[in-house]
Amino acid sequence: MKAAERIIQAIVVLARIGAGLAFLLLIIAVLVQVVGRTTGNSPVWSEELTRFALLYLVAFGAGLSLRTGDMVNVDVISENLPGKLPWILRLISAAATAGLALYLLPHAWRFTAIGQMQSSPALGLKMSYVHFTVFLFLALLALFAVLRVIAMLTGAEDGKPEKALDAPEI
Template sequence: MRYFLRLEDFTTGLALRLSIAFLVIAAGLALFQVITRFAFGAPSTWSEVITRSAMIWSVFLGVAVAFRHGAMISVDVIQNVLPPRLGLGLFLFANLGSLIFFAVLMWQGYLMTLRVMAQSLAALEISIAWVYAALPVGSAFILIAIIASMIRAVQGDWLAARDAEAAL
């Protein structure tokens, strides 16, 4: 478990850095697009496509970080009202649903990436598969983050129960 949590620390940190890098690229190219279009009257044909692609990558990598920090839409209100064990069960059940969703998304994204390899991005000579690859790659990062979140929740519940018994 400890090694998996270390792996998740590394992968989520990597996802965060890559997500930020893609967001910076998207913002810079969007600014470039606006300047070339309105200041010079000659819009760039390639910057919009790369901006959109960078945003897709940024979002899919950023979701792993959001799961790590508990920033996804959750059932906190209901979970906090329930007794601790039931709240943990609800948390695990909700995360199991997310695990299933992102596992299916990873598989289907992989198949779709394979399907579009022969197509290229508009205005570029690059395969559109590089954009579609954000689905399986991002989903892999997300799956690792969800599993680690579930492990941390179970460990935290076990530690809390152990501490409560020790206090008696």
């Protein structure tokens, strides 16, 4: 395995770990809500924590979804075009995704910085930790899109999404 492949695999593993931890936190927060509502004293912070965990889940999962093809694709027409047109459209799509995400990153960072002056009502958490999910979402989406563009231009892949590990063939 080449060094570049190891780096990409490390990024994928870190994103999966982040998504897994966010999902675990989401499960715990929802469980606390359900048990609390059954007993009549649901803690107010559980609702807020659920939303924050969901934001981190989306932030970590977006790039992974781009990689595996789990994002919404409208490729019925494009993949049936003749010759290299499908490849060209996949390249343009990945480049446009990367470009838009990279363009929005500085604005997302400004949004994150605004959160320093605010705190969440129930948890008292600095909102910059919550607002950071927008930056993380865009950064990981840009990273995975750039990796796809590079892989396509070097011939390492054709730009088609990887199949999810456990996805059944349809």
